Amino acid sequence: MTRMQTITKTVLMVLGIYGVVTLWRSYPGQYHYPDEAPVILQVLCLLAFAVLTVLIMYLMVFDNDSLCHKMTGAEDDSARAEQPALLTKSLRIGLVFTGLMLLPNSMPAMIKIPKLFFLIRPAVSDIITSRDVPNMLRLSGAEWFRNIYNLLKVILAIYLVCGAPHFVRWQLRHSRRAEPDEPETIANSHATN
Amino acid sequence: MNRMHTLAKIMLSGVGIFFAIRLLASMPTLMWVAVTEPSDLSLPVALFWMAFLGLCLVALLYVFLYRGEGLAKRIVVVRELAEPDSKIQWLPAAFRLVCIAAGLYCLNLVIWNTTYILVRYLTHLSMYGDTPGTIVRTARFPSIEQVISCLLTLAVGVYLLGGAPHFVRWQVRKTLEQCKAFEKSDNSSR
Numbered sequence: 121m122t123r124m125q126t127i128t129k130t131v132l133m134v135l136g137i138y139g140v141v142t143l144w145r146s147y148p149g150q151y152h153y154p155d156e157a158p159v160i161l162q163v164l165c166l167l168a169f170a171v172l173t174v175l176i177m178y179l180m181v182f183d184n185d186s187l188c189h190k191m192t193g194a195e196d197d198s199a200r201a202e203q204p205a206l207l208t209k210s211l212r213i214g215l216v217f218t219g220l221m222l223l224p225n226s227m228p229a230m231i232k233i234p235k236l237f238f239l240i241r242p243a244v245s246d247i248i249t250s251r252d253v254p255n256m257l258r259l260s261g262a263e264w265f266r267n268i269y270n271l272l273k274v275i276l277a278i279y280l281v282c283g284a285p286h287f288v289r290w291q292l293r294h295s296r297r298a299e300p301d302e303p304e305t306i307a308n309s310h311a312t313n
Numbered sequence: 314m315n316r317m318h319t320l321a322k323i324m325l326s327g328v329g330i331f332f333a334i335r336l337l338a339s340m341p342t343l344m345w346v347a348v349t350e351p352s353d354l355s356l357p358v359a360l361f362w363m364a365f366l367g368l369c370l371v372a373l374l375y376v377f378l379y380r381g382e383g384l385a386k387r388i389v390v391v392r393e394l395a396e397p398d399s400k401i402q403w404l405p406a407a408f409r410l411v412c413i414a415a416g417l418y419c420l421n422l423v424i425w426n427t428t429y430i431l432v433r434y435l436t437h438l439s440m441y442g443d444t445p446g447t448i449v450r451t452a453r454f455p456s457i458e459q460v461i462s463c464l465l466t467l468a469v470g471v472y473l474l475g476g477a478p479h480f481v482r483w484q485v486r487k488t489l490e491q492c493k494a495f496e497k498s499d500n501s502s503r
Contacts, residue, residue, distance in 0.1 A: 220415030
């Protein structure tokens with residue numbers, strides 16, 4: 121993998137992750153009274169967003185080689201990066217940047233999480249004594265969606281700010297497997313044959 | 314095409330892809346609004362806008378992804394830049410740059426939120442004639458969560474804008490550890 125391809129891979133991954141987060145932020149179900157919309161429209165909308173998410177994740181994060189080649193174009197093979205270290209470094213920088221960009225927007229949700237610990241006890245006692253759903257759980261579909269989305273965003277932001285070590289390791293192994301043999305290796309195999 | 318052109322092409326393609334995602338995301342919203350609130354947006358108008366956005370999407374992808382090379386050559390007029398001195402520790406510098414950019418974003422958000430809160434507060438004062446105490450008590454505005462969130466974002470923004478030395482040191486150490494660990498495992502697997 122050349123240096124430029126490494127940079128392209130990082131850019132694609134950062135854009136893919138950030139793109140999926142912004143995609144679900146504009147999901148209409150959380151703003152436009154989902155209970156009033158026909159069920160078929162809700163299902164179609166959810167399906168469209170799910171398909172888009174899968175497409176973005178597949179083309180930009182998990183299997184971005186074809187898009188990467190399209191973006192960098194034909195490059196000199198002598199510019200091959202010496203080590204996978206460059207990919208590790210650039211990926212970590214890119215992912216930390218994405219995490220830091222997501223973090224300030226997740227701040228209000230982060231503050232609500234400790235508040236939950238104080239609300240859980242009365243809610244549980246409410247369920248036990250009155251065998252009824254407590255008020256804090258009586259939320260509309262849109263509110264449930266917003267809360268789950270915000271919680272997932274907080275988790276993602278913290279994981280990315282920590283450098284997403286598992287994801288980087290997985291990407292390195294994946295790119296190592298996808299990479300064709302290096303020129304010396306090919307030459308050695310020809311010599312032995 | 315030199316390295317600077319390739320970099321410009323990568324950035325242009327990235328911009329194109331990002332805006333394509335934003336355009337794609339707004340299409341189902343148009344349909345949703347047309348069905349749930351037809352008084353605001355009728356179905357034919359929504360369809361027209363969707364077709365228009367579709368055309369914009371095609372043009373965007375064509376210009377940025379397929380014709381990015383020509384655009385990159387127009388943007389980058391300089392020849393190949395000299396290789397940076399390899400003795401320069403670029404990893405901490407890159408992390409610091411990232412932190413400063415994120416810090417600027419945080420401060421931008423703080424300014425935006427503070428302006429929003431102030432404008433709403435002043436509107437309450439002038440339109441309803443409420444006293445400041447009444448607004449906080451009855452309208453619960455600004456809420457304690459909003460204030461804490463704003464202050465936390467401000468603190469994080471200032472720390473990041475200062476270069477976040479502890480965070481950068483920790484990230485660099487972890488990155489180098491990960492590089493070494495991968496090299497070790499890679500060598501042992503060969």
